[in-house]
Amino acid sequence: MLIFRDQHLTPAQHVAFSRRFGSLETHVISEALLEGYPEIYVISNVVENGKPKGRAYAGTYWHSDLSYMAVPAMGSMMYALQIPEIGGDTMFANMYLAYETLSMGLQRMLDGLSAVHDFGHADQRYFSKRGATARLNEASRKKTPPVEHPVVRTHPTTGRKALFINPGFTSHFVDMTEEESEPLLAYLFQHITQPAFIYRHRWQVNDLVFWDNRCTIHHAIRDYGEETPRHMHRTTICGDKPVPV
Template identity: 35%
Template sequence: MSLTLAPSLDAEESYETIEVTRIGGALGAVITGVDPRGELSDREFAEVHQALLRHEVIFFRNVPMSADAQLELASRWGQPSIYPLSAVLGATEPSTSVIRDDADSFPATDNWHTDVTWIEVPPKVALLQSVVAPPYGGDTMWCSITSAYDALSASMRAMIDGLEVHHSNYPQFCRGMAEKSGSWDLVPLLREAYPGVNHPLVRTHPETGRRALYLATNFQQYVVGMTEAESAALLGFLTDHIDQPRFACRWSWSEGDLAIWDERSTNHRGVSDHFPQVREVRRCTVDGDRPFFDPSVPYRPKNAAAIP
């Protein structure tokens, strides 16, 4: 696959139309100076996109918008996605989805993941808007899986480069859908449409050239070509590795806040400490490219000082 790499993100950060305030050492920044609900000029969008590539997740405070406006904003990054479950049920147009936690619906996303890795072409960007914020708790966390890769030893990086992991919607996702719907009828449809796929354990970012640990704790099944014990040991180590505060940022929601993140360079999780308080968010994603690892792309660490 050919790459069109973004300008070096190692250069000093400078913008003409937006202001960027970092909220974490590894990733995360608040954007001000533009309103994402308006018609962003090409220059404004280019700078927002540059900030996203640099900081991996960006936030706009208090910008409530309709579902249609959210999809329109998402379309600046490409084709808004049709959620795979919706596609199985016959949907032919992209839409937003609402995630509501309350006393009757326990939060289901309190694990590190990136979205729908069990399809051949997972999304590249996601947009999440707070609709109802709980009075306490219910934060969302993101971790930089580029920084996590960089922090591995050179020997570990050499060992895992080029490995593949099998991702599947079974059993975790299928079980969750069956429990939510009260029926297992959806499971064979999901299994037939999406039987599972192998993705690189280390993926090359198609715009920055950086390398990231492509993990999804609820979808990853095994390392291809390893024994069950070897696979469990390696994936267990890497899953524990990314679960370090130094790789993460955390956002406390107010209603109307908007988060936009790069699915190719981050994992995220919705913290479940607000239960049984109501938390409602609206999400959409943008179609991406099939994950790949390209050893010919020079290794571009995010922070050379952090390399052991």
């Protein structure tokens, strides 16, 4: 992760800087894209003239951006425009450490597994309970069928192994039922989100935070009131297909 405090960026500058690292994704939730800048996904609980300015409470569960796509995101760059005085932090967990601290036996077993990732899983499991806006509709559901990824991936730049599963989007292991997968996934999800692996970012207005989705997962904390504005712009940088170990 890279954190740049006190940046003063127009949407065009945010997009231009992001493009230096690769081509940019257009998020499947089209209602949340910034007018005139489809590369900017707006995460916001602000409503103006009765119209939501973005997707409220997006990412309020552990996930890696776009892991539900066949080619998940390399990185994301989030720019803070409005932040609650208290709360609204984002937690990031280190998936290299998550892998490296498992026993050799479990590492070896996971090295050979693949898992299914599904945007609908998070939508049903988390959003339906929390009244988020801009949920998956039929068109966006069609664009995001479940996909399979290796459970352990080799980072293309560092060559290090990282666990590539997350509670938000990973529904089960390939060739196993959800019921069979559940006990091991539950163990792994508590392992990968333990405090020792977490950096918690306390946002300030004008922060630009750039994270690598190939070796981290993150969780936006919803601990502020609905009347407390939180307004962010995010660009998403295209990645490559996860390489198994």
